[in-house]
Amino acid sequence: MTVSVALGLALLAILLLATLLIAAYSLHKVRAAHLMLYELRDTLEQGGNRQFRQLEALHGLYIELKLDKSLPPTRGWAASPDFLIELARHAREARPGIVVECSSGTSTVVLARTLQLNGRGKVYSLEHDPHYAQLTRELLARHGLSEWAVVLDAPLEPLDVGNVPYTWYRASVLPALPQIDMLVIDGPPQAVGRLARYPAGPVLLPRLAPGGAVFLDDAARPDEQEAVQRWRDAFADLQVSTRNCEKGCAVLQRPAAAAVAESVTRAA
Template sequence: MDIKVLENKVDLLFSSQKQLRSLIAKDLVSIQNRLYTQSESLSWLQRRLSIKGQLPPLRGWATSPDVLLRLHTHVMASLPKVVVEFGSGSSTLVTADALRQNGFGQLISIEHSSHYGKQTLDTLIAENLQPWVDLRVGELEAWNKHHLCPSDAEKPPFWYPERLLKGIEGIDLLLVDGPPGATCEFARYPALPALFERLNPGAQVWMDDTVRQEEKDICQRWADDYGFNLEYYPLEKGLGILSRA
């Protein structure tokens, strides 16, 4: 092999290794910063909470500490009378705690899984937060109204039973963190069509997990169709907030 060709290959190899090390270093810094942000958010959240026990695990599919901290802060500052959430869990506990500290308000939590619903209920009871939450559980049913899911999609759209929405009025905050994305395409889309007429004029709609394109597409469609301002927050899993001017 020509010595010049060999030298070029060696130079290319060292250059590639240098670039790889640089990319790895950047990734490590990014991971460290993300972990620090979540640890810091969890620390501040724990200071705000009045619960005696510990929060459920906040990794995996659970709502991230940065969103929960923002949620608790918002509920205590905005003093909502009615909060509705789709998908129970750590957000249920955090919202109920904020309502209790406010001294008024109710959270209506809609859950499709009896297993996770029981876990949430057990935690609420243990923390004496059950009076602040109306937990409603029911298996998902076919959604036959307008949906972003294509008509020829492999999985047809499903949503929470309409009976679980009975009596809900005057919503000040709507938190959308369910159903699971694997249910169907644009699984969370029905939340606003189902409850738009029940929102108070100054209500906000929060969409978790907007690092995912489907959730962003849903938020944009809601903003366009219902006249909301849309703002994204660069949290760990993303947060979209829709509000009126």
């Protein structure tokens, strides 16, 4: 075999190898593009389903609460419609007398309107931001609900819980209430610090009435999950469940007095 023939065969082999490598790389890129398209399709479908679920919940709120004026936006930092309708449905069924809320806004209007439909009860909302407190008061007035809810100016201040420093609402602004029938926790904001919502447990859960319920928004977040676990450890009688809400919803409920008495009787 002459040198020129050998060189030609070598070049041909190199060319074939290069062609195979290019083909393999092209197939890899095509497969990656297909996978990306499938992932994008699934993301769009899931996003569409989530938005549709929120629209359904918002529509349900307007129907169930018989609202004749619009609610403020329920996106971003605001409570999502699916969380709001959980609050409304529980309040309609449980008919709480005293509702305490950590933060204020659309949820305050929803709860106040529910109590108005029930014909009993009052909402007490702790709000650290004076601007938002005033906005909520204006919302209540617009819906004719001012007598069913009061927004309390509760600035954030240092609070020691078990010798650990936190920043939480000034709880002393709450009037001398009987036991709390329903507690809604949607503040303080996460930016305040780690486990920002945890102090609600030590401060308010001892005042939760038999049969009373706690609704925690944003319960899909790690801090809120840890707070729930700590509350459960500290208050063994609380029954914990979840609701399928956009941002996560944890529900903690104290057994009714009759249920507790029956349990004691059976144990005896």
